[in-house]
Amino acid sequence: MRLADVLIEARLAACVQLMPIESVYVWKNEVCNENEILLLIKTKTALYDKLADAIRENHPYEVPELIQLPITGGSPEYLRWIDDCVG
Secondary structure, X not given: OOHHHHXXXXXXXXXXXXXXXXXXXXXXXXXXXXXXXXXXXXXXXXXXXHHHHHHHHHOOOOOOOOOOOOOOOXXXXXXXXXXXXXO
């Protein structure tokens, strides 16, 4: 099962957007160039720890990228929808 499906089915995310990207990075002293899928995950701050645990449990990388960005604004209807989806 894809990671996005796991997060949605567990109600840890209201929406997961998947975008193909190319990443160039250093891993274990080697430069790597990989095609990856960037996930933008819409959820609530209160669920971050559970969400991060689920990603670590289901992601193939030893160290998956986990970055939390605050929502500083948004339409009340959209923010309410996120709330409704994740509880």
